[in-house]
Amino acid sequence: MSKNRFLEKLLDGVQVEWKPLGEVTLRTKNIKWKEATKSYRYIDLSSVDIETKRITETSEITANNAPSRAQKIVEKDDVLFATTRPTQMRYCLVGDEYDGEVASTGYCVLRVKKEEVLPKWILHFLSSSEFKNYLEENQSGSAYPAISDAKVKGFEVPIPCPDNPKKSLEIQREIVRILDSFTELTTELTTELTTELTLRKKQYHYYRDQLLTFKEGEVEWKTLGEVAELKRGRVISKRFLAENSGDYPVYSSQTANNGMIGKIDTYDFEGEFVNWTTDGANAGTIFYRKGRFSITNVSGIIKVKDQSQLNCKFLYHWLSIEAKNHVYSGMGNPKLMSNQVAKIPVPIPGLSTQEKIAAILDQFDTLTHSITEGLPREIDLRQKQYKYYRDLLLSFPKPEEAAG
Structure with missing residues (x-):
C-alpha cells in the first residue's frame, strides 16, 4: 500500500523520470567587468538568510571595487544554492528586484528550463531531507566543507509525465501550490509564536526585575x-x-x-x-x-x-x-x-517571600525557556510538521521501486 495516497492519485499512473539538475537547467554567464559601465547589487554568501531563504542585504559594487568572487549574473527565478558549508542550507529564489544583479561564485546558480520544470519545483527539492543527505555524502573538506557546482547539478529530481510537458507542469504546479501553502502557514505560525515568545521573555524580565528590586533597609x-x-x-x-x-x-x-x-x-x-x-x-x-x-x-x-x-x-x-x-x-x-x-x-527577604517570588518567576521561566514545555516546543513541532509533509509530497517512486 502506498505511503502517499494523495501523490499516487495526483500521478494517476503517469511515468516519472529522474533527471540530474544539470539536465533541467541552463548554463549561466559571468559578468565581464572590463565592459561593465554601471553599478550592481552584489549577493554574497551573507546576503541570503538561512532561516527565511530570502536575500536580505546586498552591497553596491562597480568594476573598480568588485570582489574577485563577484562573477555570476543572476536572473529572476534563478535558484541560488551556497556551495560552501552546504549543509547550512543557504538557498533562495531570485525575485524581480535582483534580476540582472551579480552573485558570488560561492553560489551554484540553477536556471531552470521552464518548459520542463518550475523554479519552485527545484527550490522545494533543495529543502528536502533527501537533498541534505546527498550533500552530506558528496561534500568534501572537514574544516571548510564545500561541494562543487557539478555535484549539486548531479542531484536527481523527479519529472512527472516527461513526455507531456503541459501535464508535467500542471502536476508540479499543484504540488508546489500545496507546499507553498504549508510554507506560508508554517511561517505565519512560527512568526506568531516567536512574537509571543519575545513578549513572554520581556514579561518575565519585567516581573523578575520588579520582584527582585528591594528598597534600602527592606531586607x-x-x-x-x-x-x-x-x-x-x-x-x-x-x-x-x-x-x-x-x-x-x-x-x-x-x-x-x-x-x-x-x-x-x-x-x-x-x-x-x-x-x-x-x-x-x-x-x-x-x-x-x-x-x-x-x-x-x-x-x-x-x-x-x-x-x-x-x-x-x-x-x-x-x-x-x-x-x-x-x-x-x-x-x-x-x-x-x-x-x-x-x-x-x-x-x-523572609523565606515565604522568597518562595512566592520563586514560584511566580518559575512559571515565566518554564514558558520562555523550557524545551519540552511552552512556546519553543510548539515552534519546533510546527517546523517538524512542515518537514514531514514536505518530504511526503516529494517522495516520488524511484525506478527500482516502480519496478518492484
Missing part, C-alpha cells in the same frame, strides 16, 4: 560566600565522555541543550544547586540544577548552606540578573571566577 544583604558553598568542576574530555557513557549528565559552559555535553556512568554532585559558567562568551550564565550530575572545569556549583534561610530557586533567579554584572572582560576572555562569585551581594 538583609549578605555576600554569596557567606550563604553558600562554591565549587569548581573538573576536566572531562571528549574521550572520557565516550569511554564512560552512562545515565548522569555532564554540564559545561555552553548554553545549547541546557549546557549538557554528554552523560557518564558516575556523578560528582547530588541535590539542588545553582550552576554558573566561568569562561568565554557565556561567562556568568546561570542554570538551576537538581539531581545527580557532574560539571566541567569551565563552570562552577553553588550550594546553599542553610535552606531554611535561603531558597535555592530564589537564589537562581537573583543570580540570573546579578552574575553578569561581575564578569571580568579583561584580556579579551570574559571570566567569572569563584572569588568574584563569592563577593556577589544577595538579598535575604
Whole structure:
C-alpha cells in the first residue's frame, strides 16, 4: 500500500523520470567587468538568510571595487544554492528586484528550463531531507566543507509525465501550490509564536526585575560566600565522555541543550544547586540544577548552606540578573571566577517571600525557556510538521521501486 495516497492519485499512473539538475537547467554567464559601465547589487554568501531563504542585504559594487568572487549574473527565478558549508542550507529564489544583479561564485546558480520544470519545483527539492543527505555524502573538506557546482547539478529530481510537458507542469504546479501553502502557514505560525515568545521573555524580565528590586533597609544583604558553598568542576574530555557513557549528565559552559555535553556512568554532585559558567562568551550564565550530575572545569556549583534561610530557586533567579554584572572582560576572555562569585551581594527577604517570588518567576521561566514545555516546543513541532509533509509530497517512486 502506498505511503502517499494523495501523490499516487495526483500521478494517476503517469511515468516519472529522474533527471540530474544539470539536465533541467541552463548554463549561466559571468559578468565581464572590463565592459561593465554601471553599478550592481552584489549577493554574497551573507546576503541570503538561512532561516527565511530570502536575500536580505546586498552591497553596491562597480568594476573598480568588485570582489574577485563577484562573477555570476543572476536572473529572476534563478535558484541560488551556497556551495560552501552546504549543509547550512543557504538557498533562495531570485525575485524581480535582483534580476540582472551579480552573485558570488560561492553560489551554484540553477536556471531552470521552464518548459520542463518550475523554479519552485527545484527550490522545494533543495529543502528536502533527501537533498541534505546527498550533500552530506558528496561534500568534501572537514574544516571548510564545500561541494562543487557539478555535484549539486548531479542531484536527481523527479519529472512527472516527461513526455507531456503541459501535464508535467500542471502536476508540479499543484504540488508546489500545496507546499507553498504549508510554507506560508508554517511561517505565519512560527512568526506568531516567536512574537509571543519575545513578549513572554520581556514579561518575565519585567516581573523578575520588579520582584527582585528591594528598597534600602527592606531586607538583609549578605555576600554569596557567606550563604553558600562554591565549587569548581573538573576536566572531562571528549574521550572520557565516550569511554564512560552512562545515565548522569555532564554540564559545561555552553548554553545549547541546557549546557549538557554528554552523560557518564558516575556523578560528582547530588541535590539542588545553582550552576554558573566561568569562561568565554557565556561567562556568568546561570542554570538551576537538581539531581545527580557532574560539571566541567569551565563552570562552577553553588550550594546553599542553610535552606531554611535561603531558597535555592530564589537564589537562581537573583543570580540570573546579578552574575553578569561581575564578569571580568579583561584580556579579551570574559571570566567569572569563584572569588568574584563569592563577593556577589544577595538579598535575604523572609523565606515565604522568597518562595512566592520563586514560584511566580518559575512559571515565566518554564514558558520562555523550557524545551519540552511552552512556546519553543510548539515552534519546533510546527517546523517538524512542515518537514514531514514536505518530504511526503516529494517522495516520488524511484525506478527500482516502480519496478518492484
